[in-house]
Amino acid sequence: MTSKKASPFRLLLLGYGHVARALLPLLAARDAWLARELGVRPLISGVGSRSQGFFIFPAGLDVGSLVQESGPLMSLQPPGTRVETAEAFLYAGKSVGADVLIELTTLNPLDGQPALDHIRMALQTRMHVITANKGPIAYGLVELQKLAHAHDAQFRFESAVLDGLPLMNLSEYTLPAVDIQAFRALLNTTSSLVLSMIEEGQSLDEALARAQQLGIAEADPWHDLDGWDAVMKTTILANTLLEGHLLPHMVERAGIRDLSPDEVRAAARSGTPIRLVSQARRDRDDVIASVHPQRIQPDDILRVGTGMTGIISLETGAMGPITLVEHEPTVQQTAYGVFSDLVNIVRRRQGS
Amino acid sequence: MTSKKASPFRLLLLGYGHVARALLPLLAARDAWLARELGVRPLISGVGSRSQGFFIFPAGLDVGSLVQESGPLMSLQPPGTRVETAEAFLYAGKSVGADVLIELTTLNPLDGQPALDHIRMALQTRMHVITANKGPIAYGLVELQKLAHAHDAQFRFESAVLDGLPLMNLSEYTLPAVDIQAFRALLNTTSSLVLSMIEEGQSLDEALARAQQLGIAEADPWHDLDGWDAVMKTTILANTLLEGHLLPHMVERAGIRDLSPDEVRAAARSGTPIRLVSQARRDRDDVIASVHPQRIQPDDILRVGTGMTGIISLETGAMGPITLVEHEPTVQQTAYGVFSDLVNIVRRRQGS
Numbered sequence A, B: 001m002t003s004k005k006a007s008p009f010r011l012l013l014l015g016y017g018h019v020a021r022a023l024l025p026l027l028a029a030r031d032a033w034l035a036r037e038l039g040v041r042p043l044i045s046g047v048g049s050r051s052q053g054f055f056i057f058p059a060g061l062d063v064g065s066l067v068q069e070s071g072p073l074m075s076l077q078p079p080g081t082r083v084e085t086a087e088a089f090l091y092a093g094k095s096v097g098a099d100v101l102i103e104l105t106t107l108n109p110l111d112g113q114p115a116l117d118h119i120r121m122a123l124q125t126r127m128h129v130i131t132a133n134k135g136p137i138a139y140g141l142v143e144l145q146k147l148a149h150a151h152d153a154q155f156r157f158e159s160a161v162l163d164g165l166p167l168m169n170l171s172e173y174t175l176p177a178v179d180i181q182a183f184r185a186l187l188n189t190t191s192s193l194v195l196s197m198i199e200e201g202q203s204l205d206e207a208l209a210r211a212q213q214l215g216i217a218e219a220d221p222w223h224d225l226d227g228w229d230a231v232m233k234t235t236i237l238a239n240t241l242l243e244g245h246l247l248p249h250m251v252e253r254a255g256i257r258d259l260s261p262d263e264v265r266a267a268a269r270s271g272t273p274i275r276l277v278s279q280a281r282r283d284r285d286d287v288i289a290s291v292h293p294q295r296i297q298p299d300d301i302l303r304v305g306t307g308m309t310g311i312i313s314l315e316t317g318a319m320g321p322i323t324l325v326e327h328e329p330t331v332q333q334t335a336y337g338v339f340s341d342l343v344n345i346v347r348r349r350q351g352s
Helices: A018-029 A031-038 A063-068 A086-095 A115-124 A134-150 A167-178 A189-199 A204-213 A228-241 A261-269 A301-306 A331-349 B018-029 B031-038 B063-068 B086-095 B115-124 B134-150 B167-178 B189-199 B204-213 B228-241 B261-269 B301-306 B331-349
Strands: A007-014 A040-049 A053-062 A081-083 A100-103 A128-131 A180-186 A274-283 A286-295 A309-316 A320-327 B007-014 B040-049 B053-062 B081-083 B100-103 B128-131 B180-186 B274-283 B286-295 B309-316 B320-327
Touching: A007 A086, A018 A031, A018 A063, A018 A331, A031 A040, A031 A331, A040 A063, A040 A086, A053 A063, A053 A086, A081 A086, A086 A115, A100 A115, A100 A331, A115 A128, A115 A134, A128 A134, A128 A331, A134 A228, A167 A228, A167 B167, A180 A228, A180 A301, A189 A204, A189 A261, A189 A274, A189 A309, A228 A274, A228 A286, A261 A274, A301 A309, A301 A320, A301 B301, A301 B320, A320 B301, B007 B086, B018 B031, B018 B063, B018 B331, B031 B040, B031 B331, B040 B063, B040 B086, B053 B063, B053 B086, B081 B086, B086 B115, B100 B115, B100 B331, B115 B128, B115 B134, B128 B134, B128 B331, B134 B228, B167 B228, B180 B228, B180 B301, B189 B204, B189 B261, B189 B274, B189 B309, B228 B274, B228 B286, B261 B274, B301 B309, B301 B320
Parallel strands: A007 A040, A007 A100, A100 A128, B007 B040, B007 B100, B100 B128
Antiparallel strands: A040 A053, A053 A081, A180 A274, A180 A309, A274 A286, A309 A320, A320 B320, B040 B053, B053 B081, B180 B274, B180 B309, B274 B286, B309 B320
16 A cells, blocks of 8 residues: 555544535545555544534544444544534644644525634634635635635635536636636526426425425525525635625525416426526626526526536636536535545645 | 836747737736736747748847737847747747747647647757647647656646637646546537538538638648547547547547538438537546547537537546536637646746
């Protein structure tokens, strides 16, 4: 095993839901690759979640052993050192040498808390941070980027929006040359799915139940249907791709709650199905953004995205439109986005 | 002007056609941005072309003054020092401090020469190289990358394939995480345009004449219609995105020359228009690639690209398909790709 020679790269996992559980086997499977290409071997310094408690592993836990563990965190062998709060978890993690906080707690669309505070604390202790949580980025992007810079740490969030598409990498490496002026996008798959089921004759309640059954809709589907999820993503994209300084409440918002099934079906029959469109545009030194239902015309490139597809079409200053499409995103893709952030952190740290 | 404090970044332009003439105003317009963001000020150390001769400017020529110059290179004031050959031009350029060779000569699909030799020479003298010329990359990618690495120089070619899409950046920054297994693409706009005109009732000759009038088709349109242009691009993508080691003659090739207009029209009428499809797939340690006409089914994502659109759909190991679309590419986009390479060279040189 080449991994014997690799130096440890210590991870602190905060949030232990679907994404974390998809990330671990992915890391384990790429053990040899990480050792060979980057010279690192990931070790878990701690895992914590509000429901299961917060556990620190001072010597570092092998990723593989955590993959095999299907029981609760409490019953891990050898047991971790339990701490009481997320704050204590972060400080204890730092004290045992954690390099990166991987923040995977659930979205709070009101103010991004407590994830925002977790990320602040981690950056202040010079830990790098990866998050897939839209809240803290939508509310604190500029502040967190400054904080990261001041503490010589990296802050990455590739999987927060359109997980499957490397939009943040695009923004980082090609934005200056491309000069993005505006975008239009379908960012919320649940609302697309629900609308297409209504078009096929189901009621809103039936469609919602089915989406939850499929594991697509959140526990509270109104985050999706009222446009809050899309607003978070639109804010993040407006602030990264268009260099805006928006907060979520500055994004004009209308959801699909008040659309009547008849209206939805009539629009689809006439060849212009309704979808929840996110859009943003530079306007002098400002950015104007909105999320609202729109009829998608047959020649609209967003038409490709009316199934279970995420799509974004960028209008660029001198290059015309560029469109990126991801098909039927799953939690695997979110985990992959986190993995790619990890790779980029190691690479940049090494200056390669 | 902030540019006063910026340090000179010296460019050697080899090839003085449409792309070079689109690049210069773009550089001039971004003078302040380059000084502010990167601390550099581009200066022209030399410009040369086979038809107009090779000229060196030892003190460096201001980009703006070259933009305003519409006459032949010979009549530039103050005049450059004329040298006889491209080789002499490269060495003289190096001796006056050129940092980057921007190679924009025309495609030679047979062996990529003489561009391949120009790039070798430049890298050996530790100049960075940017090219938009597919030939040298299709024939010499691995060798040129090794050469660049050995001489601590950078070799970049973002605009060689689907100029408007940052595919090479994607490959460089996200390939390891994304694990691309295969791609399908429409890479040659001329053949798409000619086929769509035949579908509308024109003859092949009429369609060709129109494409040339529009400035889309090359002087020799058979590079496009026989699939050579697509083969070059497919080779490059197979070797970068899929880490293959193909040479152009290893790509199975069939063009659209032998399709009858009736066949083309019948296919379009039945809802499955014919387009020249590039595809490649990993196969154990190898990559298999082809370029040939295919009927595009209604539910095929490539369907989006049947107009004047370039499109590539990537099949990734764990993330499902990702599709990128560019709309009606022009020479502006090629120039932008070169500019983005330049930005990345400066950034990487600075280790940022």
